[in-house]
Amino acid sequence: MTDPTPLDRIRVGSAPDSWGVWFPDDPRQVPWERFLDEVAEAGYDWIELGPYGYLPTDPGRLAGELARRDLTVSAGTVFTGLHRGPAVWDDTWAHVSQVAALTRATGARHLVVIPSFWRDDKTAEILEPPELTAEQWAHLTKGMERLGHEVRETYGLDIVVHPHADTHIDTEDHVERFLDSTDSELVNLCLDTGHYAYCGGDSVKLIETYGERIGYLHLKQVDPAVLAEVVAREVPFGPAVQRGVMCEPPSGVPELGPVLQAAQRLGVDLFAIVEQDMYPCEPDRPLPIAVRTRRFLRSCGA
Known part of the structure; x- marks a missing residue:
């Protein structure tokens, strides 16, 4: 077996999500120190x-905790409901x-922006x-x-939606409509491979078609068998996660090797942050999965 081509433009990381963390404070989540x-x-x-x-919000304290563990932050995350119009701007901007x-x-340098849910x-x-609607x-x-x-003028950050x-x-049609309707100088995409597959999209095709709009990656896989049941029964996302719809690589789709290779061919530096949705989960479950996932990504060259 030959060594994989080094993916030298890809910076691999992980996130609280891969430890079952969805909320700032929840007794079912692991403590932030852990x-x-x-x-x-x-x-x-x-x-x-x-x-x-979830993590300390005092910048000095957070910096110390990160430095002690040789960790660096790639992005923050916000949720928005901007389709509701100018009336929500002030509250959105405060958050x-x-x-x-x-x-x-x-x-x-990045702020990941997630649209609000239409289904709880x-x-x-x-x-x-x-x-x-067209107006929305x-x-x-x-x-x-x-x-x-x-965000760029005030904080010097780039948003990735x-x-x-x-x-x-969510779907390929919606993602393409969004990209075709926004200015690439102001808005680019955080492509989450799992969510895109969950909604029927092809990550490699999106990278190859809209490469200049890919500003960030979340690496995730979907279990096709669980997804088929979720789609057939119209199961909401939260319960779908509890059924295991997001699975440990390399057992699901899409194949992450080709996704990372397509991203490497863009010729730009990209973060690729592992996010395996599994809220809620047993506290001892995440670490072994994280170790295996990091090993797998190294086998892909990342």
Whole structure:
């Protein structure tokens, strides 16, 4: 077996999500100290902040905790509902500013932006229609452009919008419509390979077609058998995760080797952050998976 081609433009990391962390504070989640200890032990150099408030929000304290473990932050994350129009801007900006300030203080350069859910991920309640009106699409795209401009001007960060299951930016059609309707100078994409596969998309095709818009990667795989049942029964995303729809690589789809190779061919430096959704999970489960996943990614050249 020949050695894989080194993926020297890909910076691999992990995130609280791979430790079952979805909320700032939840008794079913591992304490933040344990997450930091274990993500370093598993061999990752880069992490995301996760839900704001899970890791320490005092920049000095956070910097000390990261330095002790030789960890560096790649991005912060925010949730937005900009399709609702200008009325939500002030509240959105207050939340974004909080996260962006901490993200900048860590030295990171990216802010991952996730659209709001149309279906509650716990109760399955339908919160809004899954399809936006033309007016809502205009609010969404113009709002994201405004957000990209303001975040860059104020905090020096680039926003990368994350297509996500049970949001209005999910399927191939929705992702392409969003990209075709936004300015690449202001808005680019965080391609999550698992969410895109969950919604029927082809990550390699997207990278090859819209390469200049790929600003960041989340690495994740879907179990096709579980996904088929989830789709057939219209299971919301949260319960789907509890059924194991997001699985440990390399057992699911898409194949991550070809995705990483396609990303390498873009010729730009890209973060590729492992996110294996598994909230809630037993506290001893994440570390062995993280170790195996890091080993697997090294076998791919990353």
